[in-house]
Amino acid sequence: MKYKLMTLSALLLLFVSACNSTEQVSEPVEEIVVEEVIEEAVEEATAEEPVEEEVVVEDESMAEVVSEQVEITLIDPLDGVTNSYCLDIAGGNENVDPSNGLQAHTCYSYQGDLGTDQIFDTAGFASGILYMPIYDVCAQVASVAAGAELALATCDGSDLQSFVFGEGGTISPASDTSLCVTASAETRFGRSGDHQISDTALAACSDDQAIYQQWGYRSTLDDPITVISGAHAMDSDDMMAEDSATEEEVVEEAPAEEAAEDVAAVEEPAEEAPMTEVVSEQVEITLIDPLDGVTNSYCLDIAGGNENVDPSNGLQAHTCYSYRGDLGTDQIFDTAGFASGILYMPVYDVCAQVASVAAGAELALATCDGSDLQSFVFGESGTISPASDTSLCVTASSETRFGRSGDHQISDTALAACSDDQAIYQQWGYRTSLEDEITVISGSHAMGGEAMGEGGDAPDLAAAAETLGVSEQELQDALGGPPPDFAAAAETLGISEEEIQAAMGDMGGGGRGEGEAGAEDINQQAETEEVASQPDLSLCDTTNVSEISTDENVEVLRQAIVAFRASLSEELLGEASNCLDSARVYLWHNTPANDGNRDGITYGDLTDEQYALFVEVLQAFLSDDGYQKVYEITQLSEGFVGQQNSDLWNPEFYSIDMFGDPENTGSWGFQLDGHHAAINFFVNGDDVSIVPAFMGGEPVADTFNGEDFDIFAAERDMGLALYAALTADELAAAVTDGIAALQVGPAEMNGLPDPYIGDYDYSVFATGLKYSEMSADTQALVTELMQVYVYNLETPFADVWWTEISANIDETYFVWSGDGDASASEYPIFYYRFYNPAVWIEYNVESNAGPGVDEGNHGHSIIRVPSTYNGGDYSIFASAINTGPRTLLEHYVLVEHHAASDFNFDYTVIGLSDEDDDHDHDNDHGHSHGG
Secondary structure: OHHHHHHHHHHHHHHHHHHHOOOOOOHHHHHHHHHHHHHHHHHHHHOOOOHHHHHHHHHHHHHHHHOOEEEEEEOOOHHHOOOOEEEEEOOOOOOOOHHHOEEEEEOOHHHOOOOHHHOEEHHHHHHOOOEEOOOOEEEEEOOOOOOOEEEEEOOOOOHHHOEEEOOOOOEEEOOOOOEEEEEEEEEEEOOOOOOEEEEEEEEEOOHHHHHHHOEEEEOOOOOOOEEOOHHHHOOHHHHHHHHHHOHHHHHHHHHHHHHHHHHHHHHOOHHHOOHHHHHOOEEEEEEOOOHHHOOOOEEEEEOOOOOOOOHHHOEEEEEOOHHHOOOOHHHEEEHHHHHHOOOEEOOOOEEEEEOOOOOOOEEEEEOOOOOHHHOEEEOOOOOEEEOOOOOEEEEEEEEEEEOOOOOOEEEEEEEEEOOHHHHHHHOEEEEOOOOOOOEEOOHHHHOOHHHOOOOOOOOOHHHHHHHHOOOHHHHHHHHOOOOOOHHHHHHHHOOOHHHHHHHHOOOOOOOOOOHHHHHHHHHHHHHHHHHHOOOOHHHOOOOOOOOOOOOHHHHHHHHHHHHHHHHOOHHHHHHHEEOOOOHHHHOOOOOOOOHHHOOOEEHHHOOHHHHHHHHHHHHHHEOHHHHHHHHHHHHHHHHHHHOOOOOOOOHHHOEEEEEEOOOOOOEEEEEEEEOOEEEEEEEEOOEEEOOOEEEEEOOOEEEEOOEEEEOOHHHHHHHHHHHHHOOHHHHHHHEOOOOOOOOOOOOOOOOOOOOOOOOOOHHHHOOOEEHHHOOHHHHHHHHHHHHHHHOOEOHHHHHHHHHHHHHOHHHOEEEEEEOOOOOOOOOOOEEEEEEEOOEEEEEEEOOOOOOOOOOOOOEEEEEEOOOOOOOOOOHHHHHHHOOOOOOHHHHHHOOOOOOOOOOOOOHHHHHOOHHHHOOOOOOOOOOOOOO
16 A cells, blocks of 8 residues: 555646646745645545555556566575575576576676576566566476476466465475475586586475575665565465555555655756756667668677676677667666766776777777876767867777677777768767667767856857857867867967857866877877887887897797798788787687688788798797697698688688797797687797697597598597596596586687786686595606696707696696596597696587587697796796786786686588678788698
């Protein structure tokens, strides 16, 4: 009944508003009228009403009361700490599929809002159903039997969808309350190492299983958990009867208080509301032209995203998420920011800023500081330009690539010269949902609080421009800001500051004041950017660069890379060269990509002679076994799968990026980057490294062009032999169920930085079978297998590394997961790893495989250096440019650490048309080389 009177209170508000809207009534009379209306309304509220009308009102009110979007979580957090485990649609990510059914997954509410695939409606509890409103489906058990899983289907009111909620928080099928919805005690990690998953099914209700069977709900992480209890199973008649019992009491207490609140709300002067409240709306910013995104178009989006969004990744253009029914949190902007000329993301409390005011500068995200780099001007056609140079526009690249989902496309976004030819990539608008029309972001949004007149009214740019005899766009461009720079505008337009201010009204004084000096600084910055982009590496800002080594083995490496560089044209050398301290070093990945999606130069750019010289570089760094693996991966395995789609898999698509100046210094490196081979080669004085090194194969073993290959013969066979030799006690310590993907692999997609740089803490992996607790026979097998990985590096350099590993050998841990029976299958599926303070090794066999490849004939390996040894991965590189073990670059590009690289390639993309696969490559030389 309380809620019924709230509705009545709303009616009172309408009556009061109607009285207030009569302009002829003087203020004293208005107060009397308001009081009379309240008295009459209260009398009507307490009078008897026809039963039929009461039922209708209460029914509507009750629907409002019990309908709330919540997550259903285990009451005991188990090992999930505050996040606990929530009922969740299995799989999830960008393309949630309810047909996958339900599991228990780390709750998403810690991100600030509920995960869409974890949202249930409390209104369903009253009917004994588990209803997910976003997908319009109900939970149902596969059968009423122990072990039956929870599916999702169209709501039909069947017995399989009917549940009883026990007083302790149990959820049971209505037809057998001896069974309870139960989360498994066994958990596994999802895509992110922070997120755990438990299979969920029916099991016998039991006190022993209580922590896995007692459920509650909450709307945010900060809310206490409300136990799902039997009270929720009452039907609507029961609830209405219970509510009617207290109706008289509520009627006596509520109306006067609520009416008074309503009157206060009406009498509060509207003009006191701040302007920011009026214009504040959460929207997505989208290209006005949908391009190839159809209705979804391309939205400004935090790069990377997924479960652990990191604003430090900056902005890109990504398929808009609004088609799902609400906005993606990493695409939400606040229109209030437009008034101040900023692009503000309220969920993460950051503002967009350009890396520099120069063509090619990307869009970063940072704490809002009102700087020039964060100040934008919105053109009338929807362009977004840096306030200090409106000849540049925020531009989505015409080159797109697919994200994790084949439905979602990504375009890099940066500044480019504003141009009619580029208009479809430069004109932006906003909307609150997919159904809304796109509103063009225009110049009128650039006027904010500081740009307003005394009374809070925005100045009329058009009128001011007419008064001054210039176009509106000329005036807006000249003023810049916010805040507007009257001195700069006066100089640009040849009009005095006083005349401009008179035409515009008082817009906050002299703006930047140091406008000319600021512009000079920006020009200087642009010049610096231009110089730094040239291949003259002597201009790179690096420190602590080592002298050229006198070690003859290191000199062999240097001579090989110098000879290769000398063979390249000026154009190719420029494309392949980077400063030693370039963040590009962290952007390596193992996924398939055409040559247009790789940085640097590709194998396809090289002549046969140039390719042969690069092979000599690889052979100088790698042992015979190490080079043979790289050859089989890049030429044979890639050639095999390329028979299915050479536009996707192709030996010519492997890329080369070089760092530093090997001609003149002893600190330099290069990177081989492509599908199933991503290896980092570094030299700093006498130190040589090839980590991180990712190698894989799909297929791992087969025949191509009459040449047999078996990339990981030793890694596979020796691993299986080690497993077979373990004693019962060693097996018990070593074997862990549920690990399939590499735990410290590459980033989740091409274009993202390595997630495990800097001071990543590997100590969480100090589990499993410890070397010091192994038998002597097992220890011998372990060291032999670890050396297979370490001695991919040329022997004299590997010897140095192995000495460090041996010094820490007792702290080595071994973990195994999966099939250890070599006779059960031609390609047994398993995983193992070694963690030592000086080396990290992982090997896995993938169950999925592409066209023409047998299941299990797909494997990966990765070798790294934990941060406990010499600064970790990139330690040689890091020490060359910074005094500490971790560079500032590592700090700035660092992404969420615990994101395991569980990337599975979507093979449906091989069905793309030639048009979809089109790409441009800056250096289309048409070269080829032999195998």
